[in-house]
Amino acid sequence: MSLGDPLPAAFYDRDPAAVARELLGAVLRHDSNDGVISGRIVETEAYLGPHDPASHSAVGRTARTWHMFGPPGTAYVYFIYGMHWCVNAVVREDGYGAAVLIRALEPLEGLPLMRARRPKARHDRELLNGPGKLCAALGITRAQDGLPLTGGSRLTICAGDVVPDAAVAVTPRIGISKAADWPLRYVLR
DNA sequence: ACGCGGATGGCCT
DNA sequence: GGCCATCCGCGTA
Numbered sequence: 444m445s446l447g448d449p450l451p452a453a454f455y456d457r458d459p460a461a462v463a464r465e466l467l468g469a470v471l472r473h474d475s476n477d478g479v480i481s482g483r484i485v486e487t488e489a490y491l492g493p494h495d496p497a498s499h500s501a502v503g504r505t506a507r508t509w510h511m512f513g514p515p516g517t518a519y520v521y522f523i524y525g526m527h528w529c530v531n532a533v534v535r536e537d538g539y540g541a542a543v544l545i546r547a548l549e550p551l552e553g554l555p556l557m558r559a560r561r562p563k564a565r566h567d568r569e570l571l572n573g574p575g576k577l578c579a580a581l582g583i584t585r586a587q588d589g590l591p592l593t594g595g596s597r598l599t600i601c602a603g604d605v606v607p608d609a610a611v612a613v614t615p616r617i618g619i620s621k622a623a624d625w626p627l628r629y630v631l632r
Numbered sequence: 633a634c635g636c637g638g639a640t641g642g643c644c645t
Numbered sequence: 646g647g648c649c650a651t652c653c654g655c656g657t658a
Binding site: 521 | 648649650651652653
């Protein structure tokens with residue numbers, strides 16, 4: 444595995460917090476029908492599995508959460524608040540039900556297309572700084588739910604520069620009510 | 633620079 | 646029926 448190659452399934456088949464930490468600096472890329480859009484991952488959250496009360500997998504394997512229980516390196520895309528899509532990378536072994544939510548990116552490729560898909564963004568800093576915003580900008584919807592992120596699909600995560608611990612902040616997860624004090628959010632500054 | 637509430641729909645109970 | 650792993654606009658400073 445070197446810089447720019449897709450991260451393999453073995454990268455994801457590990458402790459969710461470690462994967463969330465190490466996804467910082469990696470690159471999420473969507474080869475959409477309208478063009479390639481990519482960004483550097485700068486914020487993530489770990490959802491540990493069925494025993495984590497804030498995790499979607501805590502309700503079991505339903506139609507909505509189906510792909511969260513898929514093999515490591517699968518995209519789990521869900522619809523929330525009647526308007527927004529959010530994208531996760533499935534972690535741990537096939538059938539377990541853990542994932543890492545991608546919460547923010549820094550723009551790399553496809554700036555004009557991002558701006559067209561995010562007309563409300565008043566400057567480029569607001570294009571990808573939220574889980575719903577980055578899915579809108581990249582064109583990620585239910586159509587990408589279940590795709591492998593490990594290569595061979597149009598949605599991939601590729602290795603980036605190594606990020607030193609001094610550049611990483613760890614905080615509680617955002618926007619949840621259960622297990623809201625667990626420090627599983629990773630931010631690159 | 634904050635804080636608050638409405639939008640909006642699928643899904644679980 | 647009520648709850649969301651959110652975003653945006655409007656209000657007060």
